[in-house]
Amino acid sequence: MAQPLLRISDASKRFGGVQALDRASLVVHEGEVVGLLGENGAGKSTLVKTLAGLHQLDAGVIELDGRSFRQGNPRLAREQGVAIIYQEPSLFPDLTLAENVFVGRQPKSGGRVDWSQMRARTASLFADLGIDLDPGRLARGLSIADQQMVEIVKALSLDARLIIMDEPSAALTNAEVERLLGVARRLRDQGRGVIYISHRLEEVFQVCDSVTVMRDGATVASAPIAEVDTAQIVRWMVGREITEMFPKVPAQIGEVILSVEGLSSTGEFHDISFEVRRGEIVALAGLVGSGRSEVVRAIFGIDPITSGTITMAGTRLSRHTPSRAMAAGISLVPEDRRLQGLLMPASIAHNTALTVLRRLRRAGLVRIGAERRLAEEWATTLRLRYASIDDPVERLSGGNQQKVVLSKWLATSPRLLIVDEPTRGIDVGTKAEVHRLLSEQAAAGMAVLMVSSDLPEVLGMADRILVMREGRLVDEISRADATQERVMTAAAGAAA
Amino acid sequence: MSGGLSRVARLREVPVLSALIVLLLLTAILNPAFRGGEGLKAILIESALIAFLAAGQANLIIMRHIDLSVSSTAGLVSFLIGNTSMNNMGISVPQSLMIAVAVGAAVGIVNGALVAYLKLPSLVVTIGTLYLVRGIFNYLAGGVTVTADALPGWVAAIGSGSILGVPDLFVIALILCVLMTIVQTSTRWGRDLYAIGSNPPAAARVGIPVAHREFAAFVLNGIIAGLAGMLLLFRFSFADATAGLGIELYVVAACVIGGVAIAGGVGTAMGALIGAVLLQAITFALGALGVSQFWQQAVAGALLVLAIAFDRIVALRSTQRINRLAEAPV
Amino acid sequence: MSRGAFRLSWDKSILLLLILLVLFGGMNNEYFATGDNVNFILGDISEIMLIAFPMALLIIVKEIDLSVASSLTLASALCGVTWQATGSIWVAVLAGIMTGVACGLLNGLLVTRLGLSSLAVTIGTLALYRGLCYVALGDTPIADFPTEFTDLGYTPIAGTFLPWVVVPMVVAGIVFWYVLHGTRFGRWLFAIGQGDEAAEFSGIPVLRVKLWLFILTGLMCGIAGIGYTVRFASSSPDGALGFELLVIAAVLFGGVAIAGGVGTIWGVIAAVLIWGFSQSYLQLIGWDANALVIVSGVLLLLSVTIPRLLGALRESVAQRTFRPKGTEGAPPPPGEGVAEHSPAGAGHDQGSHRG
Amino acid sequence: AQAAPKSGLKIAVIPKAVNIGYFKGWNDGAQKACKELKAAKCDYIGPTQATGPAQLKFINQAIQQKYNAIVLSAADQNALAPALKKAKAAGICVVTSDADVADTTTRAASVLPASAQRIGEAEVDWIAQEIGGKGKVAILSAAATAANQNAWIDFMKAYLPKKYPNIQLVGVYYGDDDATKSAQQYNQILTEHPDIAGIISPTTVGIRAAAQEKKSKGGTVAITGLGLPSEMKDYVLGGQVTKFGLWNPIDLGYVGTYAAAECASSGNKVPKSFKAGSKTYTQGANGVIFLGDPATFDKSNITKFAAIY
Numbered sequence A: 001m002a003q004p005l006l007r008i009s010d011a012s013k014r015f016g017g018v019q020a021l022d023r024a025s026l027v028v029h030e031g032e033v034v035g036l037l038g039e040n041g042a043g044k045s046t047l048v049k050t051l052a053g054l055h056q057l058d059a060g061v062i063e064l065d066g067r068s069f070r071q072g073n074p075r076l077a078r079e080q081g082v083a084i085i086y087q088e089p090s091l092f093p094d095l096t097l098a099e100n101v102f103v104g105r106q107p108k109s110g111g112r113v114d115w116s117q118m119r120a121r122t123a124s125l126f127a128d129l130g131i132d133l134d135p136g137r138l139a140r141g142l143s144i145a146d147q148q149m150v151e152i153v154k155a156l157s158l159d160a161r162l163i164i165m166d167e168p169s170a171a172l173t174n175a176e177v178e179r180l181l182g183v184a185r186r187l188r189d190q191g192r193g194v195i196y197i198s199h200r201l202e203e204v205f206q207v208c209d210s211v212t213v214m215r216d217g218a219t220v221a222s223a224p225i226a227e228v229d230t231a232q233i234v235r236w237m238v239g240r241e242i243t244e245m246f247p248k249v250p251a252q253i254g255e256v257i258l259s260v261e262g263l264s265s266t267g268e269f270h271d272i273s274f275e276v277r278r279g280e281i282v283a284l285a286g287l288v289g290s291g292r293s294e295v296v297r298a299i300f301g302i303d304p305i306t307s308g309t310i311t312m313a314g315t316r317l318s319r320h321t322p323s324r325a326m327a328a329g330i331s332l333v334p335e336d337r338r339l340q341g342l343l344m345p346a347s348i349a350h351n352t353a354l355t356v357l358r359r360l361r362r363a364g365l366v367r368i369g370a371e372r373r374l375a376e377e378w379a380t381t382l383r384l385r386y387a388s389i390d391d392p393v394e395r396l397s398g399g400n401q402q403k404v405v406l407s408k409w410l411a412t413s414p415r416l417l418i419v420d421e422p423t424r425g426i427d428v429g430t431k432a433e434v435h436r437l438l439s440e441q442a443a444a445g446m447a448v449l450m451v452s453s454d455l456p457e458v459l460g461m462a463d464r465i466l467v468m469r470e471g472r473l474v475d476e477i478s479r480a481d482a483t484q485e486r487v488m489t490a491a492a493g494a495a496a
Numbered sequence B: 001m002s003g004g005l006s007r008v009a010r011l012r013e014v015p016v017l018s019a020l021i022v023l024l025l026l027t028a029i030l031n032p033a034f035r036g037g038e039g040l041k042a043i044l045i046e047s048a049l050i051a052f053l054a055a056g057q058a059n060l061i062i063m064r065h066i067d068l069s070v071s072s073t074a075g076l077v078s079f080l081i082g083n084t085s086m087n088n089m090g091i092s093v094p095q096s097l098m099i100a101v102a103v104g105a106a107v108g109i110v111n112g113a114l115v116a117y118l119k120l121p122s123l124v125v126t127i128g129t130l131y132l133v134r135g136i137f138n139y140l141a142g143g144v145t146v147t148a149d150a151l152p153g154w155v156a157a158i159g160s161g162s163i164l165g166v167p168d169l170f171v172i173a174l175i176l177c178v179l180m181t182i183v184q185t186s187t188r189w190g191r192d193l194y195a196i197g198s199n200p201p202a203a204a205r206v207g208i209p210v211a212h213r214e215f216a217a218f219v220l221n222g223i224i225a226g227l228a229g230m231l232l233l234f235r236f237s238f239a240d241a242t243a244g245l246g247i248e249l250y251v252v253a254a255c256v257i258g259g260v261a262i263a264g265g266v267g268t269a270m271g272a273l274i275g276a277v278l279l280q281a282i283t284f285a286l287g288a289l290g291v292s293q294f295w296q297q298a299v300a301g302a303l304l305v306l307a308i309a310f311d312r313i314v315a316l317r318s319t320q321r322i323n324r325l326a327e328a329p330v
Numbered sequence C: 001m002s003r004g005a006f007r008l009s010w011d012k013s014i015l016l017l018l019i020l021l022v023l024f025g026g027m028n029n030e031y032f033a034t035g036d037n038v039n040f041i042l043g044d045i046s047e048i049m050l051i052a053f054p055m056a057l058l059i060i061v062k063e064i065d066l067s068v069a070s071s072l073t074l075a076s077a078l079c080g081v082t083w084q085a086t087g088s089i090w091v092a093v094l095a096g097i098m099t100g101v102a103c104g105l106l107n108g109l110l111v112t113r114l115g116l117s118s119l120a121v122t123i124g125t126l127a128l129y130r131g132l133c134y135v136a137l138g139d140t141p142i143a144d145f146p147t148e149f150t151d152l153g154y155t156p157i158a159g160t161f162l163p164w165v166v167v168p169m170v171v172a173g174i175v176f177w178y179v180l181h182g183t184r185f186g187r188w189l190f191a192i193g194q195g196d197e198a199a200e201f202s203g204i205p206v207l208r209v210k211l212w213l214f215i216l217t218g219l220m221c222g223i224a225g226i227g228y229t230v231r232f233a234s235s236s237p238d239g240a241l242g243f244e245l246l247v248i249a250a251v252l253f254g255g256v257a258i259a260g261g262v263g264t265i266w267g268v269i270a271a272v273l274i275w276g277f278s279q280s281y282l283q284l285i286g287w288d289a290n291a292l293v294i295v296s297g298v299l300l301l302l303s304v305t306i307p308r309l310l311g312a313l314r315e316s317v318a319q320r321t322f323r324p325k326g327t328e329g330a331p332p333p334p335g336e337g338v339a340e341h342s343p344a345g346a347g348h349d350q351g352s353h354r355g
Numbered sequence D: 001a002q003a004a005p006k007s008g009l010k011i012a013v014i015p016k017a018v019n020i021g022y023f024k025g026w027n028d029g030a031q032k033a034c035k036e037l038k039a040a041k042c043d044y045i046g047p048t049q050a051t052g053p054a055q056l057k058f059i060n061q062a063i064q065q066k067y068n069a070i071v072l073s074a075a076d077q078n079a080l081a082p083a084l085k086k087a088k089a090a091g092i093c094v095v096t097s098d099a100d101v102a103d104t105t106t107r108a109a110s111v112l113p114a115s116a117q118r119i120g121e122a123e124v125d126w127i128a129q130e131i132g133g134k135g136k137v138a139i140l141s142a143a144a145t146a147a148n149q150n151a152w153i154d155f156m157k158a159y160l161p162k163k164y165p166n167i168q169l170v171g172v173y174y175g176d177d178d179a180t181k182s183a184q185q186y187n188q189i190l191t192e193h194p195d196i197a198g199i200i201s202p203t204t205v206g207i208r209a210a211a212q213e214k215k216s217k218g219g220t221v222a223i224t225g226l227g228l229p230s231e232m233k234d235y236v237l238g239g240q241v242t243k244f245g246l247w248n249p250i251d252l253g254y255v256g257t258y259a260a261a262e263c264a265s266s267g268n269k270v271p272k273s274f275k276a277g278s279k280t281y282t283q284g285a286n287g288v289i290f291l292g293d294p295a296t297f298d299k300s301n302i303t304k305f306a307a308i309y
Ligand SMILES: Nc1ncnc2c1ncn2[C@@H]1O[C@H](COP(=O)(O)OP(=O)(O)OP(=O)(O)O)[C@@H](O)[C@H]1O
Pocket: A015, A016, A018, A019, A020, A038, A039, A040, A041, A042, A043, A044, A045, A046, A047, A087, A385, A395, A396, A397, A398, A399, A400, A425, A427
């Protein structure tokens, strides 16, 4: 075989007490899409961040094109032909989209930044990917999906030899994912190398030529895609069988817990009415931007509503705020965990206990021991990977962070648990656990409202599916009638 | 200056500029004495120093930093030049420039190194150097006062001169602000500052050498503060231990009024210059309108708060409008 | 393994430094550790201390108030004006304190209702409140307060050498310590500082909390304004000039991170005391006023530089010492629930974060 | 009947602020007296900012270190009262010099240039002479709370309509003894009253700033007031200022120190009259000792005095 484009061998990296990489290896050839897989915290992001110049290995060798790769500086990495789409989009809210794409290397003419050329080049890149955004608008206020698309354009504009995509699809829905996979294939056909990190195995099978699986910072296996199946990959990843992805426990569906009537918010959503019952899991499906997050944020009292009523267990909620919603028994696991879900510099214990401090008090004082015990119990229940309960959550991997958000809200023992993209960025093993957890909670009498862009998850978990399109509720499908096509058709409208 | 960003930048400055024009017109209508142009000239002279300093400060505020030590640096330089002239029977322009740049750069390097490379918060560091430099300055100055007769002729000449009716001092500030605005809007170096202020960790990820940019901007600001010390001397032909005391907050206020938001990522030096002029115009207009001495400061403070609130509301509106326009089908 | 029973953080270090300073000063200068001098120092730092407490809370939630000196002076001015108008010192004291509250309320409303940056707003109200002092007092300071009132400024509490201002200082110290480090409200403050959007999503009424903090700051300015009136036996429109930076400097010196989310009350107390005692000591051994200004600056610079350098050192040591994988750190000793002045906390941006 | 001051005294010399030029001269006088008195030490200590609260620290220092006497130029006439009471209780003699405090019981004596009335009226006479007894006049003062200045201004306001009915006082402006602010206020005066005939600035910072502004911008407004000859020389020779006045700060410091030493030597009381150098000074009402009318300076004598203070 020809000399590989990238060869990493014996890569090790330690963060304080955490061995993030432990003699990991990875090989990527020209014209190949390699799927990099592994549980949350396995070290995938750390490995590719090294290629992006953000980290420097403690030990190990990286060769790019047969030459030794110079580490430790993003600019240097870019010059050596590596581009990366990060797991967490990081745009500049005060800059235009065009400048976001070209930041740090703006085209110049006569020594000055050439704004019109920059816009034109961005517009053509956008057109190429079918992105309907004005390059001249500011990035502020862009939806996560759109942010992710701009990130992709940014990486493509670099014209790199090796393109790394770290969970690029986590925030996207099917249509955009399709487009993204198309891009990956095109890059492969142009002879470039692509590293594709994802927790959605079906995508991996669609686009990858080979897979490399990591566990505990080490590479456990590498194989051409044709020689593996899902079960095999999962075994490599978690070291055991996962019997059921969607362990739906049959639950007794009881009285109405949440009832929403005629809920409207100008410009966001219109005339939304539905109910969620005790023991029931209701999914809110739809395309990105259809307004699902807005609806659940309004129910939780974050966003104001212009009209309509929200009723919890027969009591109408007025002058709605998150603390009133919590008092009424509502919990919301928000979609953006870094900004909305967690206090990144605070400890796991503090994050977990934040919502239940009232319960942990004695004589007005918060009991620190009780707080830590609570956090440890939840960490055990959700199989959190952590060093110390007092470590800041920013040191956890993305998936483990999501588990902390879940514990924080499950700790409130809500009557209605709203989850917005609960398994975004979570590995298969944990995903199954989260599903089992939601299902058990429902069986124990909790009402669950789940916003999800992951169709198998919606179909696998929901008792009932509500579909939104352009801010309106367009369809309601029972579990028995639910099919992928029906949900998609409703979500995309007549055009689809 | 074409392109989306400068369009936004200009929009951010429109409200301040219109507030300034309205204020000047109103004053001129109500007080005939204000119409002669002398009033305007006085406003320009008084705002020159603040505007000059704001040009450097804007770079820092754009990056979510701040430098409060500028008043001490400027004061020290103005005294050192004056004192040297007093002891040596005069001083040349290059000598003065050397003192200004050397002292300014020294303070800037200390600030910059601590903030950029040790990642210390700039507010703390520069309050520290504010005291430190002021203390050294007072120690050197003691009770010595440098008076006009100890200064060479060119100091007074620049201080009192004008070009086409515009005071020299303001022309100097204007040139610096225009140059700085060009740097900010159309060089990669300048654009990097906006990126850093807009999202610091992301700036590092796209390969912007964040620490180097921060360091350079602090050194540049130090040098500008040093040169401002010369302006201070031109302006007053006098220096003692109180030179420049307390002007740092006016500089920050000028930037904020001029649309350089404390939260970083927006604004230009030109905006800060307009902010500086507006700040002075408020004071002069109140006097010209016959507001009592005791009420003037209170009313000026209230107007300052209003200006900040107004700018914020208008800025929100214009961002929304631009995004709406951008989202409209083409 | 345990991370060591005692981790020397910045706020604890300066507490230690304070003790060393007092011991050292007492041994080396006969005038320093006398009851009379301590009485003076405590009086001298009282306003800084009183305002440093709420300022610490404000900085923890990533806000700031630069108008405190003006609020204090306005409170003093209104106290004087009311005294002249009513002849009742109790009414006057109440009026002074309420003035402080009103100043804080206005700041708070501007910041929370209009969403303005507090740094910008309070630069504006700094000028506004100072201007109102001149409106209230004109060119004549008020100095005809009853002597029983102004004597409180220099007669010690009977039987001790402590000045009367110690009473509000100690009460405030205990209350602020309890609230910040023990209660749910205190946790909310740290949470807001560490991520205000996440705090909002956790059911914390972020804006309301901030509004209350500004009002609290105003209240403390009002109380400090009364103390100031007593100590200087007068209300004058030009009091406490430049005092705001001193308060902020003390708070930051005490280990409160300007980036928010980190800080302790004992750190603040130690910082203010160190500032007061060191100034007094240096003055008594003959350093002049300029040297004292330089010392203030150097202290402030060291307060951020040393923890950063120590943090870097600790990190590099941690990198080298082997820690067996999978070992979960034993929980640190109880009572360690508060965020420490970590290098991560002293982030370099002081602007508000946003997405 | 006067006992010779005992030698070996510790005297604290506290100015409004250590870095104002005027007080350098004041301290020179104090140090000269100290040498003559063979004092153990005369420490020139004081704040960098001219405010009462800032001075407080130094009064406390003098109390702690058991100085025998304090010579003080009070930056605030009220704020120091509690501290001075404490000093008195500690047996320290306090003599104010140059600027007095409101509560005269808190100090033993005060050495002042001349009565407020004399100073105020003299300045009015100077300006009237220059502008020919008619026209608009403004006052450019120090801080709005400056006690000395306010006292003089009150007498100016009373004296003007009586003596010069054709002169109209258009307003009092406050430059806060800050060069920047004073210059700005000068411009403000000219903007508001383009036909202004004269400006009285009874403060050294204000008059200098006004003269400098006039020099750089040109103009015909007459400027007078109180200034330091060394700082004003250029403007007198340059024609911006014809005549201004000031007492001698050296004398103030000198006599003040003598009074303080006398006080410390004679049971914490300043004798009714005492000798300082070759002259004898006598206390008036409230323990005030006036040095006499301010000296005036013009082209004829400015060069000579500029070399002195
Ligand atoms: N900057 C850091 N400081 C300390 N520890 C870190 C840091 N970055 C990563 N880690 C740790 O290194 C390990 C590997 O993390 P990494 O982000 O590479 O996982 P991942 O495979 O990308 O997981 P996920 O699928 O959840 O994104 C985790 O245990 C994580 O806590």
